[in-house]
Amino acid sequence: MSEPPTARHEPRRAGPVGRDPVRRGPWKALTAVVRCPVCRDALEVAERALRCPRRHTFDIARQGYVSLLSGGKRTVNADSAAMVQARTAFLEAGHYAPLTEALARLSAFLGLPGGGAGGERREGGGEGGSEGAEGRVVLDAGAGTGHYLAAVLEALPDSVGLALDASPYALRRAARAHPRAGAASWDVWRPFPVRDNCVDLVLNVFAPRNGGEFHRVLRPRGVLLVVTPTERHLGELRGRLGLLEVDPDKEERLERALSGHFVRERAEALEYTVELSPQEVENLAAMGPAARHVAPEELQARVAGLGGPVRVTVSFGLAVYRAA
Numbered sequence: 001m002s003e004p005p006t007a008r009h010e011p012r013r014a015g016p017v018g019r020d021p022v023r024r025g026p027w028k029a030l031t032a033v034v035r036c037p038v039c040r041d042a043l044e045v046a047e048r049a050l051r052c053p054r055r056h057t058f059d060i061a062r063q064g065y066v067s068l069l070s071g072g073k074r075t076v077n078a079d080s081a082a083m084v085q086a087r088t089a090f091l092e093a094g095h096y097a098p099l100t101e102a103l104a105r106l107s108a109f110l111g112l113p114g115g116g117a118g119g120e121r122r123e124g125g126g127e128g129g130s131e132g133a134e135g136r137v138v139l140d141a142g143a144g145t146g147h148y149l150a151a152v153l154e155a156l157p158d159s160v161g162l163a164l165d166a167s168p169y170a171l172r173r174a175a176r177a178h179p180r181a182g183a184a185s186w187d188v189w190r191p192f193p194v195r196d197n198c199v200d201l202v203l204n205v206f207a208p209r210n211g212g213e214f215h216r217v218l219r220p221r222g223v224l225l226v227v228t229p230t231e232r233h234l235g236e237l238r239g240r241l242g243l244l245e246v247d248p249d250k251e252e253r254l255e256r257a258l259s260g261h262f263v264r265e266r267a268e269a270l271e272y273t274v275e276l277s278p279q280e281v282e283n284l285a286a287m288g289p290a291a292r293h294v295a296p297e298e299l300q301a302r303v304a305g306l307g308g309p310v311r312v313t314v315s316f317g318l319a320v321y322r323a324a
């Protein structure tokens with residue numbers, strides 16, 4: 001567990017607020033979505049920071065993401081710089097493009113509750129209730145580089161997106177992934193710095209799942225789109241590279257984590273094979289959990305042992321859940 005957020009407390013200053021490029025970016029719309037992680041009050045864009053009425057202030061980093069998760073401690077399982085570099089190179093090579101396309105297609109086709117100040121609300125409203133962003137709101141929890149969020153935003157022209165992740169290296173990329181996406185540092189096991197009932201679509205792609213928080217931030221009838229690897233995913237490589245096995249109970253655990261909050265509306269399987277060069281295999285291994293338990297030199301040696309390009313099964317489950 002990481003430390004509670006420790007916002008910078010900024011004294012009041014007289015005088016006009018300077019010209020601020022951030023006001024023109026996605027954060028202007030996203031202030032209708034986020035809330036102060038310390039006092040849960042509204043956040044506003046103030047110079048190069050977000051600030052609440054109690055002056056809790058969260059800097060917008062030079063690289064464009066907001067540091068909502070302060071306190072200095074690294075979140076367990078946040079991706080390292082090397083993992084993010086490997087993920088970027090692998091995704092750019094297009095081997096997961098069918099998944100990217102499937103997520104974009106599903107997002108456009110599923111009936112989302114719809115944004116706007118008049119959006120449907122759950123009874124009771126709740127703390128930090130939103131006036132509503134103008135368009136649809138997409139939240140990507142554990143967004144990584146923002147690759148999938150960008151594709152979904154492209155498929156939903158009136159939407160704005162928020163990428164949450166604990167890795168500053170991933171967030172630097174996510175902040176530039178799409179003009180309508182903002183990125184913020186957060187540990188998704190903690191209550192999200194997001195208002196109640198203001199999100200239309202939560203994306204969760206190979207990332208930790210916090211069912212209670214997904215439900216709290218979604219509007220009634222909001223959609224949760226979850227992608228998980230199946231047991232066959234990368235089957236040809238697991239033993240030879242020492243990749244972690246996919247837990248056979250993963251599906252059951254997923255259902256357990258979400259039951260009570262969501263109804264499963266649809267499930268799709270996506271399976272195909274790709275031919276990967278040794279460098280691509282190395283990127284694939286280096287962007288996943290293997291990077292945490294196999295040294296880079298050892299990984300390189302195991303990839304060299306494959307003796308050239310390999311054909312690999314890619315196998316995902318895509319599940320659509322509707323907020324109950």
Ligand SMILES: C[S@@+](CC[C@H](N)C(=O)[O-])C[C@H]1O[C@@H](n2cnc3c(N)ncnc32)[C@H](O)[C@@H]1O
Nearest residue numbers: 077078079142143144165166167187188205206
């Ligand atoms: C396997 S990657 C998937 C990234 C992205 N969804 C994708 O598919 O490209 C998992 C991501 O979750 C992030 N992560 C892990 N634990 C987290 C936590 N507790 N809070 C927020 N992000 C976390 C990692 O930093 C990483 O970017």
